[in-house]
Amino acid sequence: MKATSKRDAGGGVALYQRIRSDIEGRIMSGEWPPGHRLPFEHELMNTYSCARMTVNKVLSGLAAAGLVERRRRAGSFVSRPKVHSAVLQIPDLKAEVENRGERYGYTLLQRQKRQATRDDKARLDLGPRTPVLALRCRHDAARQPFALEDRILNLDAVPAAADQDFSIVPPSTWLVDHVPWTEAEHRISAGNADSTLAAELNIEEGAACLIIERRTWRSGEPITAVRLIHPGPLYDLTARFTPSS
Amino acid sequence: MKATSKRDAGGGVALYQRIRSDIEGRIMSGEWPPGHRLPFEHELMNTYSCARMTVNKVLSGLAAAGLVERRRRAGSFVSRPKVHSAVLQIPDLKAEVENRGERYGYTLLQRQKRQATRDDKARLDLGPRTPVLALRCRHDAARQPFALEDRILNLDAVPAAADQDFSIVPPSTWLVDHVPWTEAEHRISAGNADSTLAAELNIEEGAACLIIERRTWRSGEPITAVRLIHPGPLYDLTARFTPSS
């Protein structure tokens, strides 16, 4: 059995995948450093004995993934890793706690329907007299306070939320299943716990906390702003990152 | 001039792009909610009067971007936004400070070449008797302490670093230009400043700090571990995110 010249899809993995892994390997290993011009499509076409469309798909894919940049007439070049970027996963807290194998608990501390205050408006770019739902709740892991959630929800954008009581289902869980979003902004900072927070999270006043704020919009219309406050030493965000993926 | 049946590349944007934007729009707007089965390739092919390869490229692209999932014989489905994920950009501190339009300053506080201590080994999974370079430096923004950097560097992996004195060029800048990496891990947490740190950053003892730790490898070989400590209120990580991109 020789390598047939055409129609060779029945091998092991797809030819397309083999070529891609091959090229990715050379880039990752440093054999083709940033800035290096990789072979032209017609050269790769000869190297791998395939049609141009096949190598084109590979190179386009690598370009879409940001590993190479392509310029007409000039060729394809290994791109310099733009900035150190990490994909931070901020999943549902319930899922996250249960992933750690710990018992998850949820308590609604406060629920108030009101017209947006000056503060609310600043948090979410709301217009005047917008009805909002303000929620404050606590998430526990292994029966210990794990995060305090402070959220406002634009009821003009999500009127259905007014009928939800959120005493059992956390707002984040409900939102994920019911409200799609198009833009999000995250902000991560650190702060010292004030006395209220210290009491709610059962930590000492002044203890360092990790603060994650997230705002989401749907086609420009503000939906919700949430502040998650974690006891500093108890929680950390971890992200593993491989440029290839 | 009617829409020609074939060879219509000369319009405005590429047909491929039009179809993709169209489908993305329907997904984003909620018209096609998560779980919805989108039209089969042959249906889209009729809708847009084009070849299957063209819609195939669109759908494959959407799948690669994570917006849809495809199953043979079943069809293509809008995927549930897996987890809330945000692309956190952690660029070079110098670039970041200058982007804010502030004056950047850098001071090397400590530089020590040594065999890996027990602590170093725990930080980077180093073998015994590995030579490391330990650095401690301060980054200023607008003449105010902005971050303390505490780094160890595996000299077996990056021997050239031993010849660098890092009194002018920050290690992060030098590394970005000289050492490629294949894997990275980020960890973000909060902690209270101890007396040493408080003195170095010119803040009060006990003040909350944002701690970013990053470890990088090259094909499994540990390269460097760095801890960046920012005064909590002074610094925050912000990331805007649109699922489409």
Next chain:
DNA sequence: GGGCGCTATTTGTCTATACATATTACATTG
């Protein structure tokens, strides 16, 4: 009714060809 295998359908991959478009390098001209 339950388990098994067949088949039709849908996506996955590949080819060969064609024309469009951008850009570089070179030649021509003022």
Next chain:
DNA sequence: CAATGTAATATGTATAGACAAATAGCGCCC
């Protein structure tokens, strides 16, 4: 020599046709 036009070249997009692989769902048999 500089500005400008032109040809060569590499990528971008699109087509039609073909076969491969997975699988949902149906019918068959016990």
